[in-house]
Amino acid sequence: MTEASIEPFDAVDVIRIKRDGGAVPEAELRWMVDAYTRGYVADAQMAAFAMATLLNGMQRDEIRVMTDAMIASGERMSFTGLGKPTVDKHSTGGVGDKITLPLAPLVASFGVAVPQLSGRGLGHTGGTLDKLESIPGWRAALSNAEMTAQLRDVGAVICAAGSGLAPADKKLYALRDVTGTVEAIPLIASSIMSKKIAEGTDSLVLDVKFGSGAFMRDVDRARELARTMVALGTDSGVATTALLTNMDTPLGRAIGNANEVRESVEVLAGGGPADVVELTIALAREMLALAGQRDADVEAALADGRAMDSWRAMILAQGGDPDAELPAPRETHTVTAPRAGIVTRMEALPFGIAAWRLGAGRARAEDPVIHAAGIDLHVKPGDSVASGAPLFTLSAQDAARFPRALDALENAWEIGEAEVSRTPLVLERITA
Template identity: 85%
Template sequence: MTDAAAVEPFDAVDVIRTKRDGGAVGEDALRWMIDAYTREYVADSQMAAFAMAVLLNGMTRDEIRVMTDAMIASGERMSFAGLGKPTVDKHSTGGVGDKITLPLAPLVASFGVAVPQLSGRGLGHTGGTLDKLEAIPGWRAALSNDEMVAQLRDVGAVICAAGSGLAPADKRLYALRDVTGTVEAIPLIASSIMSKKIAEGTDSLVLDVKFGSGAFMQDIDRARELARTMVALGTDSGVATTALLTDMNTPLGFAIGNANEVRESVEVLAGGGPADVVELTVALAREMLALAGQPDADVEAALRDGRAMDAWRSMIRAQDGDPDAAMPQPNETHVVTATESGYVTSLEALPFGIAAWRLGAGRARAQDPVLHAAGIDLHVKPGDAVTVGQPLFTLLGQDATRFDRALEALDGAWHVGSNAPASAPIVRERITA
């Protein structure tokens, strides 16, 4: 705690009132607010009031830039300047079946670009990249900064846990937003994501901002606003940033879980895999490589000729994982079949994400373990023709007692109709500064 006798240059109540009344908080006052909160001089109750005022009244572009910079200044800032090659990162706002980081990082690295992918764990219905990779026997998420830099130099790609030294102010504010109904505030989401990404020290950044049933932002207009805010933040901070708005109404790929999503990612790296996963992986890889100075890179060729797979195997081995090891298998399965013939018209992402979570693929609390073999394997996607009795999806679990609650979550989550739905591209828009 800060010494009570110290004279502070600003007062939290004044900052809260300014934002409450719709005003813009001055740069010095806003930097002080974030710093004083990190020092625990500003109380949680005061920061909660400020966060609610931001939710209700918004922030100017300049305020968001200052707040993000103050959050970066609360901790360490990494630098990859000594690597001698460009660095580019990707951040996804999260979804159901979103395993894109796994094939994307080694794919981009196979072009001689460094990909420092500091990732997180899943909470609720959105899966965590680290949880997926921990299904690989021996693989470890925690790396020192020295190990990380060495791996970027030698292998080109690293997917690991972010250190506690990056944007510690965000860690406190993130937890507070979760319990005060202020998670949805776009300035707070943008500054949270971008403070960590900018502190990470990447030269350039591609954002995968999702909308739809299984996304954090269900409304495309809100997702677009978030994407524009984050692109502006990156640009204002000297990080070349672009964003793709992508559809998350249907789960990505056929696998939802951890071990099964790793298997599906390896299929993509082997030149196969589901069309939607390949489409989004390729689109993001092109964006990343363009920012890194290779706009004409033949991304599909690297998937076909084994270069991306070689980079994947090197990346997994560098973190003590065995790329050839058998993956965890479920003890119990339950197949759901079609009760009528026709075309699959919808598979809603959110209920499938919740069902996989209830099977044990996700966690309700940060400290909960995940069951790596649990999840759901889809056998069809919207537009596919089905007949009565044809398998639609299979629940995977450690024990059958979890199946009823998972099926409860899936009630009404898929539909079969007489007409095939029109297909829509996954990538809807590209947003640049």
Template identity: 80%
Template structure:
């Protein structure tokens, strides 16, 4: 039996005592964990030490590169056009990938959007798209390359070969209370994105009540860490810090978020979804060498919609087919006249999850028609009895718990008490 190069207990002690791990130690650690030599309980202890004591920029870079080295790397250089991707840290009503990918692809740029599924209150892009009859998430690498060459964009599941060490560590973090460790979040996201082989990357890092990280300072630290990792690895990377205190758009769920995305591609849709789509598209195209691209015009003139239809058809979907509709709905009305003062994102995300739009465990199925349609937003004037949001579910027994999660999540008051929220895009990093 071969002698191992390092002792994992020594590495745990080093991080416990606020020391620094060498490149060789981190390379060995990730390889040994992937092989099964380092046990889950040992990696759990190390993850907790990292959560409590942090890592240096060099350590985070080495961790990210070691996770990339655990699997395959994709190479899009043969496409003959620039590639640019976007990653969002997730939130409530965040369907931006859906209109964004075809919008950017309509400018002749390749957009390889390797996406995931939802867990808990944050929705997954693949779950949303699977509302479309016939659409499939799993593509071979050859199918993905062909689609990027012919159509310009793809949204599909990441293959199991990309950063397998991350997949193993991600599952462990979820059950050991170490999800929030910024070095582990940053290396998890960026190992997959760098291994994906894109030339450029724009990060949409959320803050606020419905975000993974509620505090803007922590979100800024995460964004800067990921921007540094990308640029260090030769991927042009920038980030936008965006507000997730209020649900994004008017639809929260799967099929209804697809419906809203199509409205945006048709030149309509809620103002906040359009604003963020245009901001991210401009940033992606700037990195791809088109700083003067008129992204608003591409929504108006139908180019982005044409690309959307081609992408959906290329993956077996029918963009003209009716989307699923829930069997049951219930509507909540305004108890008084006034102005909508507040609409907290997180409780609305939890309510949609309880209606069946999300999953508690990775193996759970989602109900594509379940969700919430907001009929008003903060700042809107309402009259007593006016409908303010509608819940949809296939099983009416789900309504009680969903409504329970919304108690105190919204408020109607006097116009004099209304304070406008922070800007949607707070700052740009990188």
């Protein structure tokens, strides 16, 4: 019988330090992450540690060590052989947030490599991979060699993150989800940044959202999260900046999957909704500045077709047909204005939940997504409407889904008389 290896620390001691508001020493914290990843520290013990972290926080150096330990649990990619700068973007997610789709090819059209490792949606925020899988033939799973070749030849890749990146995060994320500790800023920051730093990008721009449809509703907590992540990136040698952006109202006019792809293509063709264009341009400028191109004419690349060429090359490289018809819904239901006036409010979260109930999202990781399901907005806050004018259209494969979606939208929008004061889409820029 083989004698069990002797562990250098005890999980209970580490939990007590954090429970009592102390800072966990580096060696103990690194051990805790490693021991949990290999199954020595039990879920119950890590859950206690996560709750203590939620209640008592972590110092900047603790978050750095936690992030680094999560990176060390798996592989770390490198794109140093590409011969061009790499820059990535991460969004904390929202309703109608399809910005990655036009942004990656736009930035790539300037000779910068954009390795965009993305995920699938869960709940009311859609996943980038789910949107792109609306395109016939497009595939999310690429090997590291395929990804590197596409970055070299095309410049942009949007694909699924491999299981080898920060496996500690995958295990801890699932635990946080069922223990009421998702909101702990040190754990959110280390989760996001461990994957992004392990990805091997030179620089990173964060789109941290606040408001009704955002993960962080409160602007002060969103700001704290942004500052924490910018500090983590900087401490790890990745040039990092963040934009604090408003998610009180859905972004753009399309909420779903296929319809968000359609809207993204409109932006790449030089059109599209003003807010989607504004945020795409703002993030592209940030990314290109970090890649050494501070004077890049981003608007020109949208207007002259360069960004569209990049998009088509990116989709083709992953087996997709950029000219194919996108999935269309079998059933639609349009809600009209009960009276004339000005649209004063369209709250993001209820629209996200309604789209989810129509089939555009999933309740469990294994659930399928209905690519044709979603909502198209005909108006946005500040627009004037006549009585009977269309406000928004619900799309689904089964009309039986409409009642519950409409329930979610009860009191989510308003028509009044007063002009709407517009909150800036980009509230603040955060740097190290």
